[in-house]
Amino acid sequence: MSIQNDVTSALNLLADFGKHTGVVIQSCLRRSTADVKRLIDIGARVRLCKGAYLEAPDVAFPDKKDVDLQFIALMEALLRHGNYPGIATHDNRMLEHAKAFVTREGIPSERFEFQMLYGVRRDLQERLRKDGFNMRVYIPFGTQWYPYLMRRLAERPANIVFILGNVLKEGTRKS
Numbered sequence: 001m002s003i004q005n006d007v008t009s010a011l012n013l014l015a016d017f018g019k020h021t022g023v024v025i026q027s028c029l030r031r032s033t034a035d036v037k038r039l040i041d042i043g044a045r046v047r048l049c050k051g052a053y054l055e056a057p058d059v060a061f062p063d064k065k066d067v068d069l070q071f072i073a074l075m076e077a078l079l080r081h082g083n084y085p086g087i088a089t090h091d092n093r094m095l096e097h098a099k100a101f102v103t104r105e106g107i108p109s110e111r112f113e114f115q116m117l118y119g120v121r122r123d124l125q126e127r128l129r130k131d132g133f134n135m136r137v138y139i140p141f142g143t144q145w146y147p148y149l150m151r152r153l154a155e156r157p158a159n160i161v162f163i164l165g166n167v168l169k170e171g172t173r174k175s
């Protein structure tokens with residue numbers, strides 16, 4: 001689908017469902033700079049993440065450094081001009097950059113929110129709340145939880161240890 005068509009779809013959704021309709025943008029995609037510019041122009045709500053899916057190199061940056069650089073550039077644009085953007089990451093470097101940027105630019109904390117997955121980096125989630133930032137926790141639900149869990153585990157195998165540890169802890173508590 002072309003950028004023009006995507007933006008038209010976003011406009012239709014905004015007309016039907018109002019300003020709470022959100023669009024997810026992945027900083028790994030080469031097209032995202034153009035998409036974010038258009039979405040800012042139409043006042044759409046945007047969640048910015050790095051992107052969880054493997055894409056061809058002509059579509060997405062193969063090098064993580066480029067994904068992070070584009071994340072920072074898009075995050076700054078959204079924080080400056082976006083409509084209550086969601087900054088969805090567990091990456092402490094991105095979070096520290098966002099905090100320093102909003103302080104420097106005088107952007108109030110009510111203008112945006114941080115977003116993290118349920119159960120991931122709870123320490124960071126609590127710290128951000130204590131520091132006065134809005135924090136949304138993402139909870140997947142419905143019948144597709146198993147493929148979702150498998151995708152998250154494939155993305156970060158270290159989570160297998162984390163989940164097993166919690167299952168064992170829960171089992172010990174019940175017995």
Ligand SMILES: Cc1cc2nc3c(=O)[nH]c(=O)nc-3n(C[C@H](O)[C@H](O)[C@H](O)COP(=O)(O)OP(=O)(O)OC[C@H]3O[C@@H](n4cnc5c(N)ncnc54)[C@H](O)[C@@H]3O)c2cc1C
Pocket residue numbers: 024026049050051052053088089090091092115116117120121138155156159
């Ligand atoms: C709220 C939310 C919604 C999302 N929605 C989408 C979506 O719609 N589409 C999509 O493609 N992707 C989505 N994602 C996934 C996202 O694109 C990334 O794959 C995922 O967030 C990992 O990237 P990262 O920014 O956390 O940092 P990464 O670059 O993966 O990791 C950087 C550092 O962050 C920390 N970290 C990262 N993940 C974990 C973890 N699981 N546990 C502990 N520490 C961790 C580690 O210190 C790591 O070194 C979403 C993520 C979040 C938080």
